[in-house]
Amino acid sequence: MSRTGKSKKGPDTELVSAGRDPSAQHGFVNTPVYHGSTVLYASADDLFANRIRYSYGRRNSPTIEALTCALSELENAAGTVLAPSGLSAVTTALLSVCDAGDHILVADSVYHPNRHFCDTVLKRMGVETSYYDPLLGADIAGLFKPNTKAVFTESPGSLIFEVQDLPAIAEAAHKRGALVLCDNTWATPYFFKPLDFGADLSIQAGTKYISGHADVLIGSISANQKAWPRLHATHGALGLSVGPDDIFLALRGLRTMGVRLKHHQISAITVARWLEGRPEVARVLHPGLDSDPGHALWKRDFSGASGLFAIELKPAADKSVRTFLDALELFGMGYSWGGYESLIVPFDLKARTIAHKPAGQMLRLHIGLEEIADLIADLESAFAAMKA
Numbered sequence: 001m002s003r004t005g006k007s008k009k010g011p012d013t014e015l016v017s018a019g020r021d022p023s024a025q026h027g028f029v030n031t032p033v034y035h036g037s038t039v040l041y042a043s044a045d046d047l048f049a050n051r052i053r054y055s056y057g058r059r060n061s062p063t064i065e066a067l068t069c070a071l072s073e074l075e076n077a078a079g080t081v082l083a084p085s086g087l088s089a090v091t092t093a094l095l096s097v098c099d100a101g102d103h104i105l106v107a108d109s110v111y112h113p114n115r116h117f118c119d120t121v122l123k124r125m126g127v128e129t130s131y132y133d134p135l136l137g138a139d140i141a142g143l144f145k146p147n148t149k150a151v152f153t154e155s156p157g158s159l160i161f162e163v164q165d166l167p168a169i170a171e172a173a174h175k176r177g178a179l180v181l182c183d184n185t186w187a188t189p190y191f192f193k194p195l196d197f198g199a200d201l202s203i204q205a206g207t208k209y210i211s212g213h214a215d216v217l218i219g220s221i222s223a224n225q226k227a228w229p230r231l232h233a234t235h236g237a238l239g240l241s242v243g244p245d246d247i248f249l250a251l252r253g254l255r256t257m258g259v260r261l262k263h264h265q266i267s268a269i270t271v272a273r274w275l276e277g278r279p280e281v282a283r284v285l286h287p288g289l290d291s292d293p294g295h296a297l298w299k300r301d302f303s304g305a306s307g308l309f310a311i312e313l314k315p316a317a318d319k320s321v322r323t324f325l326d327a328l329e330l331f332g333m334g335y336s337w338g339g340y341e342s343l344i345v346p347f348d349l350k351a352r353t354i355a356h357k358p359a360g361q362m363l364r365l366h367i368g369l370e371e372i373a374d375l376i377a378d379l380e381s382a383f384a385a386m387k388a
């Protein structure tokens with residue numbers, strides 16, 4: 001029932017109780033959905049002194065506060081703001097840490113639209129971006145310039161899931177006075193808390209596991225004491241606002257995120273291991289597998305793995321890859337992930353400047369909450385169709 005998280009509880013207890021105060025809402029378990037722009041002051045005195053708990057619907061409301069307080073508690077943050085999408089959370093976080101004339105270091109493995117923002121809007125505004133090998137660790141120290149203000153990390157990174165040594169990167173960055181951002185969408189604060197490992201800002205595409213049902217777009221940025229004032233001011237200046245119904249859905253999703261993630265974890269690792277044994281598959285990229293190059297770092301820093309990973313097929317004709325995809329019945333083809341349903345999408349690494357280009361077709365799988373045996377049977381029959 002605590003909104004402040006004074007006494008730390010286990011992760012599942014935190015998910016259930018964070019940001020929730022039934023005594024403030026006539027005993028009802030869930031925070032009501034406050035639809036509102038105007039908030040009325042009680043008197044002229046209060047108005048002149050700006051004495052009011054919530055001053056305007058864009059800035060705060062009990063609904064917004066229920067989710068931001070919950071996320072601050074889960075991320076061990078000084079404060080959290082919400083954004084209308086995960087991408088908007090990424091761009092707002094970046095805008096809060098750099099000015100014209102600055103340089104930033106961004107992992108080659110970031111979510112592609114993040115890279116697009118750096119190469120277009122930030123560039124236009126006089127911010128220079130250098131992409132770095134996500135596996136650099138402490139060696140990132142050699143890439144700093146006198147005007148480097150921030151290092152963006154995403155771990156494991158989008159598409160091929162490289163695990164980054166966040167504590168080593170954060171140490172190098174802090175020595176040079178740069179802030180560290182981490183896109184933590186894959187693990188969520190349930191499996192990894194970036195601020196505890198040296199990040200100053202932790203970003204979530206709540207569209208994925210927090211919401212968990214493929215029915216909401218929402219993002220969040222949680223910051224430590226140092227990064228919070230500029231994050232809060234930048235977010236306010238940009239006028240970002242998330243509709244209360246979407247916040248309600250994200251809060252509802254958050255309460256069950258632990259049970260969902262544990263299920264995604266077991267199913268994904270089981271399917272990944274099965275895929276490792278398939279003759280059609282060249283590589284399985286899942287940090288939870290012993291065979292994965294990022295496994296040791298993942299084991300050191302993360303308390304679990306979610307349901308998203310990639311495979312590289314052995315070189316095959318385009319047509320047979322399409323036959324495989326079309327033969328799948330339980331895996332939908334479409335972007336985004338983190339919902340209850342299984343998904344598959346082909347991808348390439350053309351936009352990456354540092355990563356090695358694979359020989360075979362890459363596929364990203366999201367393992368949903370269906371029965372594992374059904375998912376494996378579906379993949380098995382699609383492989384059979386591919387061969388036929």
Ligand SMILES: *Cc1c(COP(=O)(O)O)cnc(C)c1O
Nearest residue numbers: 085086087111185205207217218
């Ligand atoms: C999906 C995703 C985003 C963007 O989230 P949207 O809500 O779709 O804008 C950002 N970062 C990562 C790692 C993602 O997977």
